[in-house]
Amino acid sequence: MPDCAREVMPTVLITGASRGLGLEFARQYAELGWHVLSTCREPDRASALRELSERHPSMCLHALDVTQDKSVRSLAEVLDGTTIDVLLNNAGIAGRIDRQVTGRSGLSGWPRNHGDQPVRSATHG
Ligand SMILES: NC(=O)c1ccc[n+]([C@@H]2O[C@H](COP(=O)([O-])OP(=O)(O)OC[C@H]3O[C@@H](n4cnc5c(N)ncnc54)[C@H](OP(=O)(O)O)[C@@H]3O)[C@@H](O)[C@H]2O)c1
Numbered sequence: 435m436p437d438c439a440r441e442v443m444p445t446v447l448i449t450g451a452s453r454g455l456g457l458e459f460a461r462q463y464a465e466l467g468w469h470v471l472s473t474c475r476e477p478d479r480a481s482a483l484r485e486l487s488e489r490h491p492s493m494c495l496h497a498l499d500v501t502q503d504k505s506v507r508s509l510a511e512v513l514d515g516t517t518i519d520v521l522l523n524n525a526g527i528a529g530r531i532d533r534q535v536t537g538r539s540g541l542s543g544w545p546r547n548h549g550d551q552p553v554r555s556a557t558h559g
Pocket of ligand 1: 524
C-alpha cells in the first residue's frame with residue numbers, strides 16, 4: 435500500500451490515565467490503533483499505564499498535574515505543533531464512594547481538581 439493511502443490514525447490526549455476510567459480509555463483507544471498521549475502526575479510510578487504503553491508503541495506517557503499552571507504550560511510546550519483530535523480531560527477525583535450521599539457528598543477536593551481545569555486547558559492550548 436502506498437504511504438499516501440495509509441490511514442492516518444487520530445490522536446487522543448487523556449488526562450488522569452494512570453488508573454480508573456482514564457486508564458481504561460487509554461487501553462481502548464490504543465487497541466483501536468489511535469495515537470494516545472497519556473498523562474498523569476507521576477508516570478514513573480504508574481505501573482499499569484507503563485505496562486500498557488509497552489504493548490502499544492503508539493502510546494506516549496507525559497507528566498501532567500492539572501492543578502499546576504507550570505505543569506500544564508510545560509506539557510503544552512512539549513506538545514507544541516502536535517495535532518490533538520480528542521481531549522479527554524478526565525483527571526480528578528470522585529471522592530470516597532461511601533460519602534456520596536445526596537446533599538452531603540464528600541467532594542471537598544473537587545473544585546481544586548475540576549473547577550479550574552477547563553480554563554487551564556483553554557488558556558494553555
Ligand atoms: N468512577 C466514577 O464512578 C465516576 C463517576 C462520575 C465522575 N467521575 C469522574 O471521572 C474521573 C475519573 O474517575 P476515576 O474513578 O477513574 O478516578 P481515579 O481512579 O481516582 O483516577 C483519577 C485519575 O486522575 C489523576 N489525577 C488526580 N489528580 C490529578 C491531578 N491533580 N493532576 C493530574 N492527574 C490527576 C490520577 O492520576 P495520578 O494520581 O497518578 O496523577 C488518576 O489517573 C474523575 O474526574 C471523576 O470525578 C467518576
